[in-house]
Amino acid sequence: MTTLLKSITEAQRQQLHRRTLTVVLLSQTFGGAGLAAGISVGALIAQDMLGTEALSGLPTALFTLGAALTAILIGRVTQRIGRRIALGVGFIAGGLGAIGFALATQANSPVLLFISLFIYGAGTATNLQARYAGTDLAPANRKGTAISTAMVATTIGAVAGPNLIEPLGGLAQNLGLPALAGPFLLAAVAYILAGTILISLLRPDPYTVAQQWEQQHATQAAGQIHDDANAPAGSPRLVRIGALVLVISQVVMVGIMTMTPIHMRAYDHTMGAVGLVIGLHVGAMWLPSLFTGPIVDRIGPRLTTIIAGLTLLAAGLVAALSPGESLAGILVALVLLGLGWNIGLVSGTTLVVHGTHPDVRAATQGSIDVWYQIFGAGAGMLSGILMSVTGFATLTILGGILAMILVPAILLAPRERI
Template sequence: MKQQNATEIEHYLHSTEAQQKLYKRSLIVVIMSQIFGGAGLAAGITVGALLAKDMLGSASYAGLPTALFTLGSALAAFLVGRISQRFGRRYGLSFGFITGGIGALAVVLAATIDNVLLLFLALFVYGAGTSTNLQARYAGTDLASEKQRATAISIALVSTTLGAVAGPNLVTPMGKFAMTLGIPALAGPFILAAAAYLIAGLIFLIYLRPDPFLVARAIATEKDKQRLDKVNDGHQVLQSKLNRVGVVVGALVLILSHAVMVGIMTMTPVQMQNHGAQLSAVGLVIGLHIAAMYLPSLVTGILVDKIGRTFMVIASGVTLATAGVVAALAPGGSLFWLAFALILLGLGWNFGLISGTAIIIDSTDMKTRAKTQGTVDVWVALSGTAGGLLSGLIVAYSSYAILGFVGMYLALLLIPLMIWVRVKQKRS
């Protein structure tokens, strides 16, 4: 196997044309997989909180499903990162998606037999698909140049839109389909999630070869061998420190933007249902939210590459803060204003995700990139766990409006963070 991989990779080491062909081919595979991955992601977002509320009989724990599958995604992010670093993206991403598909099937079983403990375990495993869906964005960047990275990330994300937007709008049909099988309606979307995640995993396993990460790592190793050492040790130490700062800053951007997004998003379906909204209306609002999360990606990627990471991080903070204010002030029964808040929420998250990811890629090399990306995504997932769990408690013991204002304050922290980075860069 290793000999076969080495032979496949050798062809790409000295041919820029072959590298570009593989780069484009890898992007096509990522796009195919992400269409299905997006559909799997949408199920937990749309009905996870409602299913828990129905089975537990209390809105106080409505944030628990999001907390569980984001906690599961944290473990999966770690494992997918380590597997990808050692064996390549193909095995890491296929493992994550297939595991998520198994978890979705277990959610359906738990709802059918009304077993809360199995539901919790299943949601934890289902989270593997969530983190893998995010980590797939890195697969398109392995062979991209520095000026192509944000655009490559955006291509991976925008392809998620088709499945992610279709998923919530299939809630009602999948619910009816589930009921014909004797399964609770709210478990129906998880049937779709199981099929979608399993197909996404098989696409990576079958078609992502030769592995772009392994090729990029071999190219980097070859360049290191040929490169003359023209820099002094002091420059290397300074560059190493700047890279560590870059990873921390990129991670903080991802963590803050993700926590704000997950917290407000999680409790919006519950807020709508409490004010008499139908499940189809909830699906529409979440569908618009997910469209805003992914659809602007192509434009966002170009902006991040052209006008810079710093500007787009600040734009993320301002947009997320505005979303928090609109959500806080929106009447509970207003479909328009809640939809508008969640569209802004998705857009702000999109700005933060692409700019933060680009900062991390800029600050790593192929020797540690996949492992570092996986570790960062662990903290991102944990921030989602905290956001999902605390959002339910905040709403239960105060109000949805307070949750919106908390999100606003957290989002605004991104602005002083980037000011600090600029000052530190000038001093260095």
């Protein structure tokens, strides 16, 4: 348990908030590189090892299920002892899973592959849970900006990772591993470094300090949701709507993204082209956070959620209407897909943060991310089956239509809180 200060001044809270963001930014830079590995080549390795396209979504499903379990564990551990240990151990577990994945490709062992993918998902969950660390000590009118600041550092590693597929493949071959195992070597190092940074430097723990701040100013905070550091009262309806925004954004993104490398290989695109598309897609998932967080704070998560739904719809339509051999069309679709996911993630997370009571915030956040990951796992698994039966165009159109659920959902959010 982090040792709490005797009393916290506003200046100390601001200083600790800036320090927390700095540490989270540093760890997320490495975490992003680990995150990108499974997105880039997981489906291709499964297709090669299992010999069927229908099961090529299984890797995404497995590491997403692993992420779901990790999300609830991180939430519960954070509730008890803070974010430092919970996030640090989560990243390190993801690194161990990446090592197991590389070994599974060498041994051509589907069983080891599946187990390792499940463990590797811990890194994915931790990467997402880290965004909440940036909000613990942030003022209520800066929650969106805090979320996006914690997310944006992921861009560096996440964009670099897929674009290193070919050189990392050469490194893997020099080590006696299949070329496609290369990104997982990067993931192992990156995740373990991210976890080590958090365990070493995230002191004092922002979650436990935030709890002390809220207790210290409980009377002052009452009735000042928009002006004080944290809202004292929760809104279950706001939490449910925020959770729905997160889940729908994840389902649409995962379903389309997972099958894109398979679709591209069917049209003889090179691995370099696949890396470029996925790299720009992942960049569009994280880099817009520079702007989306402040925009959410300025115009509110209600309007930005509607924008997210429309952007995801556009992504599905562009992907469906672009010729399979058109690299430009696929690039545009995947960039739109990443952007829509980003806007949905920042908007949904902001709704959840504003709707949760401080006493149960971490556990609620972990529980929501469980459903977020489970539905994402289902999307990853079903996308391969759906594509093998109906084709890529139908898959993407259905994803775009599903995204439009966000529009009527957000209109049900209580207006007085956002």
